[in-house]
Amino acid sequence: MKSLPGLSSRVERWKREHSSQIDDVKYTLYLWKRSPLSMIGLVVVAALVLVAFLAPYLAPYDPIEQNLSDRLLPPSREYIFGTDTLGRDILSRVLYGSRITLEIGIIITLIGGSIGTLLGIVAGYLGGKVDELLMRVTDMFFAFPRLILALAFAAALGPSLMNMIVAISVVDWPIYARLARAQALSAKREDYVEAARAIGAGTWRIIFSHILPVCISPIVVQVTLRLGDVILTAAGLGFLGLGAQPPTPEWGVMVSDGRNFIMNEWWIATFPGLAIMLVVLGFNLLGDGIRDIMDPRLRR
Amino acid sequence: MRDLLAVNNLRTNFYTYRGVVKALNGVDLNIGPEEFFGLVGETGCGKSVTALSVLRLIEEPGRIEAGEVLFDGRDLLKLREEEMETIRGKDISMIFQEPKTALNPVLKVGFQIAEAISKAYNMNLREASEKVEEVLREVEMADPSKVAEKYPHELSGGMAQRVLIGMALSTEPKLLIADEPTSSLDVSVQAQIMRLINTLLEKRKTSVLLITHNLGLVAENCSRVGVMYAGNLVECADVKTIFADPAHPYAQGLLGAIKMRGERGKLSTIKGLVPDLVNPPSGCRFHPRCQHAEKICREKQPRSVTLGSGHSVSCFLFDGA
Amino acid sequence: MNLGTYVARRLGLMIFVLFGVLVITFIVSHVVPADPVAAVLGSQAPPELIEKVRHEWGLDRPLPEQFINYVWNMLHGNLGKSIRTDRPVSDDLLQYFPATIELSTAAIILAMVVGIPLGIISAVRRNKLSDHFARVFSIFGISMPVFWLGLLLLAVFYYKLGLLPSPGQLDMLLRPPPVVTGLITVDSLLAGDWIVFSNYLSHLALPAFVLGFASLASIARITRSSMLEVLRQDYIRTAKSKGLRKHVVITRHALRNALIPTATIIGLRYGSLLEGAVLTETIFAWPGVGRYAVGAILYLDFPAIMGSVLAIAVIYSLANLVVDIIYGVLDPRIRVGE
Numbered sequence: 030m031k032s033l034p035g036l037s038s039r040v041e042r043w044k045r046e047h048s049s050q051i052d053d054v055k056y057t058l059y060l061w062k063r064s065p066l067s068m069i070g071l072v073v074v075a076a077l078v079l080v081a082f083l084a085p086y087l088a089p090y091d092p093i094e095q096n097l098s099d100r101l102l103p104p105s106r107e108y109i110f111g112t113d114t115l116g117r118d119i120l121s122r123v124l125y126g127s128r129i130t131l132e133i134g135i136i137i138t139l140i141g142g143s144i145g146t147l148l149g150i151v152a153g154y155l156g157g158k159v160d161e162l163l164m165r166v167t168d169m170f171f172a173f174p175r176l177i178l179a180l181a182f183a184a185a186l187g188p189s190l191m192n193m194i195v196a197i198s199v200v201d202w203p204i205y206a207r208l209a210r211a212q213a214l215s216a217k218r219e220d221y222v223e224a225a226r227a228i229g230a231g232t233w234r235i236i237f238s239h240i241l242p243v244c245i246s247p248i249v250v251q252v253t254l255r256l257g258d259v260i261l262t263a264a265g266l267g268f269l270g271l272g273a274q275p276p277t278p279e280w281g282v283m284v285s286d287g288r289n290f291i292m293n294e295w296w297i298a299t300f301p302g303l304a305i306m307l308v309v310l311g312f313n314l315l316g317d318g319i320r321d322i323m324d325p326r327l328r329r
Numbered sequence: 330m331r332d333l334l335a336v337n338n339l340r341t342n343f344y345t346y347r348g349v350v351k352a353l354n355g356v357d358l359n360i361g362p363e364e365f366f367g368l369v370g371e372t373g374c375g376k377s378v379t380a381l382s383v384l385r386l387i388e389e390p391g392r393i394e395a396g397e398v399l400f401d402g403r404d405l406l407k408l409r410e411e412e413m414e415t416i417r418g419k420d421i422s423m424i425f426q427e428p429k430t431a432l433n434p435v436l437k438v439g440f441q442i443a444e445a446i447s448k449a450y451n452m453n454l455r456e457a458s459e460k461v462e463e464v465l466r467e468v469e470m471a472d473p474s475k476v477a478e479k480y481p482h483e484l485s486g487g488m489a490q491r492v493l494i495g496m497a498l499s500t501e502p503k504l505l506i507a508d509e510p511t512s513s514l515d516v517s518v519q520a521q522i523m524r525l526i527n528t529l530l531e532k533r534k535t536s537v538l539l540i541t542h543n544l545g546l547v548a549e550n551c552s553r554v555g556v557m558y559a560g561n562l563v564e565c566a567d568v569k570t571i572f573a574d575p576a577h578p579y580a581q582g583l584l585g586a587i588k589m590r591g592e593r594g595k596l597s598t599i600k601g602l603v604p605d606l607v608n609p610p611s612g613c614r615f616h617p618r619c620q621h622a623e624k625i626c627r628e629k630q631p632r633s634v635t636l637g638s639g640h641s642v643s644c645f646l647f648d649g650a
Numbered sequence: 651m652n653l654g655t656y657v658a659r660r661l662g663l664m665i666f667v668l669f670g671v672l673v674i675t676f677i678v679s680h681v682v683p684a685d686p687v688a689a690v691l692g693s694q695a696p697p698e699l700i701e702k703v704r705h706e707w708g709l710d711r712p713l714p715e716q717f718i719n720y721v722w723n724m725l726h727g728n729l730g731k732s733i734r735t736d737r738p739v740s741d742d743l744l745q746y747f748p749a750t751i752e753l754s755t756a757a758i759i760l761a762m763v764v765g766i767p768l769g770i771i772s773a774v775r776r777n778k779l780s781d782h783f784a785r786v787f788s789i790f791g792i793s794m795p796v797f798w799l800g801l802l803l804l805a806v807f808y809y810k811l812g813l814l815p816s817p818g819q820l821d822m823l824l825r826p827p828p829v830v831t832g833l834i835t836v837d838s839l840l841a842g843d844w845i846v847f848s849n850y851l852s853h854l855a856l857p858a859f860v861l862g863f864a865s866l867a868s869i870a871r872i873t874r875s876s877m878l879e880v881l882r883q884d885y886i887r888t889a890k891s892k893g894l895r896k897h898v899v900i901t902r903h904a905l906r907n908a909l910i911p912t913a914t915i916i917g918l919r920y921g922s923l924l925e926g927a928v929l930t931e932t933i934f935a936w937p938g939v940g941r942y943a944v945g946a947i948l949y950l951d952f953p954a955i956m957g958s959v960l961a962i963a964v965i966y967s968l969a970n971l972v973v974d975i976i977y978g979v980l981d982p983r984i985r986v987g988e
Contacts, residue, residue: 066785066786066789165666165670166670168663168666168667168670169667169670169671169673169674170674171667172667172668172670172671172963172966172967172970173671173674173921173959173962173963173966174921174922174924174925174962174963174966175921175922175925176922176925176928177924177925177928177959177962177963178674178959178963180928180943180947180955180959181675181678181955181956181959182678184947184950184952184955185678185679257792257793261793261795264795264797265795265796265797265925265928265929268795268797268929269928269929269932269944269947270947270948271947281795281797284795284797284798284801285797288801288933291801291802291804291805291809292805292809295805298798298801299802302795302797302798302801302802303798305795305798306790306793306794306795306798309793309794309795310789310790310793313789313792313793314789317789
């Protein structure tokens with residue numbers, strides 16, 4: 030029993046030492062609670078991840094299996110979202126499609142985000158010609174509307190899911206590069222970086238230990254804000270036939286499948302499109318929420 | 330002689346995430362005609378909030394809860410917004426601490442001055458712009474016609490403040506509220522600006538409410554001084570008395586912290602910390618830091634007591650009751 | 651610096667960027683595909699034909715030389731020949747571009763006219779019911795897949811309710827006006843043909859709305875947030891202390907500052923409009939560059955795809971230039987160095 034008083038006084042001391050961080054966390058949670066829309070975003074994104082993982086258990090039917098005797102059936106108890114032209118259950122396809130959507134979003138963000146961030150930080154920190162080069166290259170990429178450039182790349186590479194992911198990543202990285210560069214530029218001027226250089230720290234060490242951590246939070250905000258956009262672009266490319274190929278149940282492709290049936294068999298295009306909208310909405314709400322919370326000026 | 334401005338029991342709150350900040354706890358303030366009044370106190374004591382409350386420029390999450398602000402006999406808190414708009418800029422003008430951000434960056438400086446004049450005198454903008462050069466000349470700008478065509482980012486801090494002073498005084502207000510007008514300027518520029526203000530005042534019958542934490546400025550310019558602490562005006566007297574013989578313990582501490590030329594020894598300090606206005610001390614808000622604190626100080630708020638002509642204090646040391 | 655110098659610098663930058671656009675489209679059309687010729691002729695083409703065409707196109711020449719040829723061709727308006735239509739791509743584009751321009755312009759005008767006031771009202775009535783409503787509406791707007799929205803609205807308003815006309819530019823029985831500019835709105839007015847003009851507008855309404863919807867939401871959001879930001883500034887407090895009426899403070903002082911970020915967004919959104927046009931035109935059978943490009947994709951008509959991409963990039967760069975200039979006019983601080 031003697032250890033208890035000692036423990037509680039140590040806890041007290043820890044609390045006092047870290048009081049400003051604790052206050053910060055408390056304030057962050059307060060802001061979260063005050064923002065119901067951000068909570069909704071979080072719930073939606075969490076639901077997406079959950080559904081993606083549990084799709085095999087949640088889906089009542091196989092998403093690829095054709096069942097021609099049950100084609101074009103309206104939503105019913107047997108087929109909750111109805112069936113498409115090949116008799117496939119739309120609900121199952123939508124559920125499995127969530128995996129593809131998640132996969133697309135994560136991979137594109139990882140590729141585009143990490144390459145872009147790294148290039149941006151290096152260019153921003155090193156400055157000079159390297160920086161100029163990066164700026165001009167990103168300027169060139171920015172001259173294209175994103176979907177159009179992704180379209181060109183996807184067409185050049187050939188229609189496939191992986192090619193589409195590569196195409197969108199190529200189009201996405203300049204955004205992260207510019208953001209990371211701006212962060213690196215301002216971090217470079219900080220006194221602690223000067224100090225690190227003065228004691229002889231090498232370039233790479235400075236970049237990884239000092240510059241990179243500062244850039245993380247704006248990048249995270251940007252990632253959540255961009256995920257919605259990326260998913261929309263991917264769905265658009267899928268709709269045009271440049272992404273996943275049949276029979277893969279990608280949502281954009283499914284909307285395209287239902288396009289000619291929109292008059293009478295409305296469910297084929299409606300449900301996948303609804304899924305796209307909900308997921309993008311979730312990411313946008315979440316991204317907005319994170320951005321509002323992390324923006325130092327709004328934290329007042 | 331009736332007071333130009335009489336603030337009675339002004340209470341203003343701010344509703345923030347931490348709770349309700351009770352910024353003004355019943356402020357009583359009097360300024361007479363053609364008087365140069367200095368309002369001093371530590372940062373956060375409510376000086377600026379008082380000024381903004383007088384002009385009813387308090388915005389969400391702030392709210393003026395109670396009190397009276399009698400200007401020329403009228404209670405400003407009871408006026409409609411349109412009536413208040415007639416008073417702002419014309420009867421009461423205000424200048425602020427950061428001159429460069431106080432001007433709209435996308436509008437020319439001359440236009441912004443003309444705007445004030447046109448609103449106050451009900452002229453159209455073209456007539457008003459003819460007066461702009463005169464205003465700029467009065468604030469000692471070299472080449473006034475050129476300056477009028479410039480944008481705020483093209484001016485230095487001192488020049489921008491001159492523009493604001495000119496703009497504020499061009500409408501011949503009865504009261505000029507100056508909220509830390511020199512705090513963000515170089516020391517040499519500070520002196521110029523204060524000299525300019527005094528020069529301009531000689532020609533006008535304008536009272537000044539100078540808000541500052543710089544006691545030197547107060548000593549040089551003011552005729553009367555009010556000391557604020559944590560949302561209350563704790564003492565008010567003419568400038569000589571306040572420096573020579575402050576009555577309130579806080580005022581004594583504040584003014585005792587200055588060393589007169591030639592004095593030696595340690596600087597005295599007031600023990601304790603500035604109070605948290607979300608959970609302020611009960612009764613007299615200074616009591617936790619006061620050497621003379623009694624039981625009554627914890628329980629009730631002291632009223633303002635008159636000690637002599639124009640000298641009042643809020644402290645139970647002087648309040649018989 | 652004065653406005654003239656600023657414009658000149660921006661122009662120079664645009665030319666440089668356009669050069670970069672050429673580089674990128676070159677890379678995409680000549681370097682990326684494993685075999686550009688197969689990409690054009692189809693992988694089933696006989697090897698001798700592929701070799702012949704490859705030689706004809708100079709693809710066995712070193713890359714830099716190919717690039718110079720490429721640029722030379724581009725500058726002369728030679729974008730190759732479309733496999734699908736068998737016409738020069740440049741002819742195809744010239745025919746289809748006006749329709750896209752009209753659609754995008756109508757969309758952006760709609761977006762600004764509704765979006766900016768929505769954003770202002772939202773900011774001024776912060777946290778009241780109208781603000782919440784507007785914000786939720788905006789978030790939905792930017793989350794909506796354009797192609798899905800178009801499809802649904804078409805199904806509801808045309809197929810089910812019959813309120814709006816069929817997909818396409820004009821009713822089938824009407825004939826388009828004589829071509830002067832290629833823009834049907836202008837041409838029909840010039841010809842004094844009211845029937846065609848009003849019919850065209852009714853056909854334009856839904857696609858323009860669908861295309862502009864996301865931009866509307868985006869513009870409303872950015873107007874709201876920049877307005878809120880501006881309203882917190884010191885100079886707004888000064889303006890109020892001068893006794894200016896509330897609406898004067900908002901329109902004269904706040905708006906000019908708040909619209910600066912909005913102008914940037916409008917420029918960016920024009921790009922998304924061009925993207926969206928690709929999808930919207932497909933759904934509404936609008937004969938513009940977007941639909942042309944999609945047709946080209948499905949047909950694997952490589953020259954047409956690249957030609958469209960290049961053309962769209964050029965238009966986008968021009969739009970950005972215009973926005974940059976407007977930005978310079980609105981904000982005098984920008985003109986002072988980069």
